[in-house]
Amino acid sequence: MNENNQRDVFDAIADPTRRRLIRLLAEAEEMPLHELTTHFEMGRTAVSKHLTVLKEAGLVLDRKVGRETRYRLNASPLREIQDWVAFYSKFWSTNMLRLSQLLEEEEE
Template sequence: MSEPDVFAALANPTRRELLRLLLEQGEQPVQRLADHFDMRRPSLSEHLRALKDAGLVGERPVGRQRLYSLRPEPLREVADWLGPYERLWRGRLSALGDVLDELPDE
């Protein structure tokens, strides 16, 4: 897994929604995940494969089904990478707030 793989996986709204479902509802079979989307199951499986290749989901076989679960570790790496940018924007927004506070009320 590399950062570009994770960012490419996260760029797609369907994949972000899959991660949200796995976060909120835990491990699920592909059919239960597919019920949330208006797409054919093979298309959804491609999205799950991209998430798996990026290390964002795990897959385990149970009988004839495959269960998918969230693997949040790569998201921590993304959050760590974004940290300095978040601090930059918080500082700028704070400075903007200070300027707005100094403006006379109308």
């Protein structure tokens, strides 16, 4: 974990189960643990551990409603990933443009 005791967003989304949880929460406004668990072939404890990782990264918010804990997505930390991908997207676009120009020059 980094210095402000938050988990790295890249680390949090590295696991396919956590990416699936993010997708499920993106499609629903809010979901309780028992409902999220029905989408996986694992117990509530395992799903809860994945949700904790997402929560530590700031990707999931939770609130108690009676005895039930409800989870919802907080997508704003995903901007870090979007910005990272956008940087490399520009990098590849620029390099592909250069390659295209080089190939055109060779043909002439």
